[in-house]
Amino acid sequence: MVARLVMKLKVAELRREAGDVLAIRLEHPRRPQLPAWTAGAHVDVHVPGLGVRHYSLWGDPDDRSHYLIAVRREEAGRGGSAWLHAALAPDALLTVAAPRNHFELPEAPRRTLLVAGGIGVTPLLAMARRLAHQTAHQNADFAFHYCARSRAAAPLLDEVAAVCGSRLVTWFPEEGRRFDASTVLAAEPAEADVLVCGPPRLAEAVEAAVAARGWPTECFHTERFAALDPGDFVPEPFEAVIASTGAVLSVPAERSLVAVLAEGGIALPTSCESGVCGSCECGYLQGEVVHRDVVLDPRRQKTRLMPCVSRGRGRIVLDL
Numbered sequence: 001m002v003a004r005l006v007m008k009l010k011v012a013e014l015r016r017e018a019g020d021v022l023a024i025r026l027e028h029p030r031r032p033q034l035p036a037w038t039a040g041a042h043v044d045v046h047v048p049g050l051g052v053r054h055y056s057l058w059g060d061p062d063d064r065s066h067y068l069i070a071v072r073r074e075e076a077g078r079g080g081s082a083w084l085h086a087a088l089a090p091d092a093l094l095t096v097a098a099p100r101n102h103f104e105l106p107e108a109p110r111r112t113l114l115v116a117g118g119i120g121v122t123p124l125l126a127m128a129r130r131l132a133h134q135t136a137h138q139n140a141d142f143a144f145h146y147c148a149r150s151r152a153a154a155p156l157l158d159e160v161a162a163v164c165g166s167r168l169v170t171w172f173p174e175e176g177r178r179f180d181a182s183t184v185l186a187a188e189p190a191e192a193d194v195l196v197c198g199p200p201r202l203a204e205a206v207e208a209a210v211a212a213r214g215w216p217t218e219c220f221h222t223e224r225f226a227a228l229d230p231g232d233f234v235p236e237p238f239e240a241v242i243a244s245t246g247a248v249l250s251v252p253a254e255r256s257l258v259a260v261l262a263e264g265g266i267a268l269p270t271s272c273e274s275g276v277c278g279s280c281e282c283g284y285l286q287g288e289v290v291h292r293d294v295v296l297d298p299r300r301q302k303t304r305l306m307p308c309v310s311r312g313r314g315r316i317v318l319d320l
């Protein structure tokens with residue numbers, strides 16, 4: 001288990017953006033460079049008294065002098081965004097965990113469609129920077145579809161326009177342009193990688209359009225922020241073996257694996273406890289895992305699991 005670096009970062013700049021969004025520049029008070037990150041990554045921000053919140057990085061991964069995040073005020077949220085909007089001032093210190101990425105750009109350079117809805121623009125803006133760089137040097141190309149109610153509700157629009165130029169396509173219903181995933185994909189001559197970040201409705205529509213085009217599911221990528229609907233899932237008891245010690249832990253149906261591990265002296269970091277944030281991720285070596293998170297893609301699910309929600313069938317061996 002690798003502990004994540006947690007830092008006190010200084011608020012170097014605050015800027016109001018469209019859509020009730022606060023753009024925040026964070027710097028280390030003493031070090032010139034922050035930990036490396038890749039496009040699509042997020043940081044965990046510790047909000048005093050309210051827990052951890054996750055914000056995607058939208059700056060340039062090659063510039064490690066600072067991090068850029070953007071926080072939309074959620075009126076009906078749990079209070080974290082309201083606190084950040086109200087309490088942050090220049091030079092304040094924020095506790096921030098080093099970045100991690102559950103929403104990576106596919107590696108092979110080919111045509112890529114980025115589809116952003118509102119504040120979902122942030123990880124895709126970092127990806128657009130990367131793709132703009134790649135496009136100049138490799139055989140890759142991309143388009144950035146930006147959906148929002150209106151121009152005035154589209155945060156970081158100027159930044160996106162500066163990075164994407166003519167590759168930016170805006171979809172603002174107030175200007176009579178409504179995004180239709182089927183139409184957009186139908187105009188693509190060949191399979192493309194499609195990355196979506198925005199409201200679940202938007203991601204579902206794009207996923208359905210990818211399927212309708214007959215493209216493989218691997219073409220579709222998204223970052224989800226809501227836990228899986230429990231539906232008719234019925235948890236069952238199972239056993240977890242700790243590979244390093246051989247200890248066998250029994251996980252009853254009504255308890256999570258992460259809770260049983262903590263009781264057994266293995267306290268994994270947790271935050272959402274609903275399979276959304278990725279904090280508790282660990283590896284497994286053997287056995288059948290019933291994955292219940294929205295973080296890991298099918299490739300990573302072969303060796304990794306989120307023990308706050310995912311469970312074993314029978315007996316699994318954990319890489320701990």
Ligand code: FES
Binds near residue numbers: 279306308
């Ligand atoms: S604690 Fe968030 S995924 Fe497990």
